[in-house]
Amino acid sequence: MIDDNAVTAAVILIGDEVLSGRTADKNLQQIALFLAPQGISVIESRTIPDVHDTIVDTVNELRAKVTYVFTTGGIGPTHDDITADAIAAAFDVGIDVRADALEVIETWYAKTGTPLNESRKRMARIPEGASLIVNPVTGAPGIHMGNVFVMAGVPSITRGMLEDVAHRLEGGAVTQSRSVKGDNLREGDIAVALGEMQERFPQVSLGSYPYFLDLKDGEIRRGTHLVARATDAAALDSVIEEIAGLVEALGYTAQIDPVE
C-alpha cells in the first residue's frame, strides 16, 4: 500500500530493558499515533540493544530507507547512554559538549536545585551540525540530526519532545482508518469475501483482527475487528459500508466504529 509519494518513518527503540522483557515498550505506539494524522506512516520498527555498532548500523540502514527516523532511549547521563555518540558516528561527525545544550541543562537544574555534575554534563554532548529538541519534562534536550530525531526512552519525556518535533516534519496524504466490529464473527467466516474486496479496492488496505476477551465471569467473548485504511475517504466509506453489509449477511451484528 506504500506508494512512491508516501512519507514514511522508521522507529528504533534502543534499550536492553525492552529486549529482556523487563519493560514493555510504549513508544512505538505513541509515535505511530502521533505521526498518522500528519500523513506519515511507520513502515518498520526495530528494538536493539545498547551496543554502539548496532545503533550506528541500524540508524544508517534505516535513514537511507525512510523519510524520517525516530530513536528512543540511551540519551541519559549514565554509562549505558551511548545513543548521542552513536548518532555522531553514524553521520561521521564529531561530538562534544555544546554551549547551547549545556545552558539548557544548567538553567533546568538551577531551577530544580539539582547539582550539575560531570555525568549530567554528558547530556549536553551534541553531534556537530545537530539541532536540539526541547524536553519539557526533564530538561536535557533531544537531538535532531539530518532526518533522524533522537528522543528519550521514558515515554512521558518522548511525548513531550514530539511537540517540538511536529513542526519540523513535512507530512503526506493522511491515511484514515475506519473499522467494523463483529461480535462472535470469526475471521474464517468472512475471509474469502474480504480477500475478494481487497482485489476490487487496491487503494484501501483491509485487515482482519480477531479478539478474545476474558470476561470477569470466566466467559470468553470473541469476535473480529475488520479494519480499512486509506487516504481516499470516499473509497473508505464505500468499503466500510460493504463490510458492514457482509457481516450482517452472515447473521452477525455489524458495529461500525465512529470515525477516528
Added chain:
Amino acid sequence: MIDDNAVTAAVILIGDEVLSGRTADKNLQQIALFLAPQGISVIESRTIPDVHDTIVDTVNELRAKVTYVFTTGGIGPTHDDITADAIAAAFDVGIDVRADALEVIETWYAKTGTPLNESRKRMARIPEGASLIVNPVTGAPGIHMGNVFVMAGVPSITRGMLEDVAHRLEGGAVTQSRSVKGDNLREGDIAVALGEMQERFPQVSLGSYPYFLDLKDGEIRRGTHLVARATDAAALDSVIEEIAGLVEALGYTAQIDPVE
C-alpha cells in the same frame, strides 16, 4: 555482554496493525520473559508490515544471525495472512495444504461445530519439511521450520504455542536479573559511580532506568531503578550489595527487589 556461547533469539512481529499504532504489541515482552529462564536472550526485534518480500528478507537476515527466530502474526485465514507462504519462500521450499495440519484443523472445527471452508483450510498450508506447533487456543497450528518458530499474532494464542516450543529449544547459561530501587534518586546522582562499577564488573550488565509516576493526587513520584544482569549469581549479589550501599551513601533509601 553477548559472548560467543550465548544462545540468542530474534523476534519478528508481523503486522500493519502494530506499525499503525492501532495495536500495542505484547508478544515481544512475553516471548522475552518466556525465553530468559531458559538462558536464551532476545538480541533484536523487528516490527514489519504484511509485505511478502519484507517478511522473506527479514527472516533470512535474522535466522542467519541468531540461534532462534520467533515470528508472530499473519497465520490466520484471511488474505493478509501471508506469513506461511513467506516462510516457504525464505527457505526456498514448496508449500501446500498438508494432511496432518488439515486433520488438526478439521478435528478442532468439528468439535466447535464451525464449518470448515476454503479460507480455514488455508491455515493447513505448511512449508515442506516443517513441523507443527500445537495451538491449544484456536486449533490452527504454528510452524517450526529450521530455527524459525512461526506463531500467531493474538498474544493468548502465542502464549499457548510457546508451551509446545519450549521442549524444542536448547538453552544456555541463564541470565539472572536483580535490581535496586531508589525513590527520589536521579540517574545523574549515581551515574559516575555506576560507570566505574561497570568497568570493574565486565561480566555484569548494569542499567539505570528512571521512572516517573503520576500519583492520583496530581503529584509526581520519581526515582531510579538500577538493574544488574549476569549469569554469574555471586558477581550479581556483590554488585547489588555495592549498588545498594551507593544509594544509601547518597542519602536515599535503597530498596533491594526480591530475587526474580
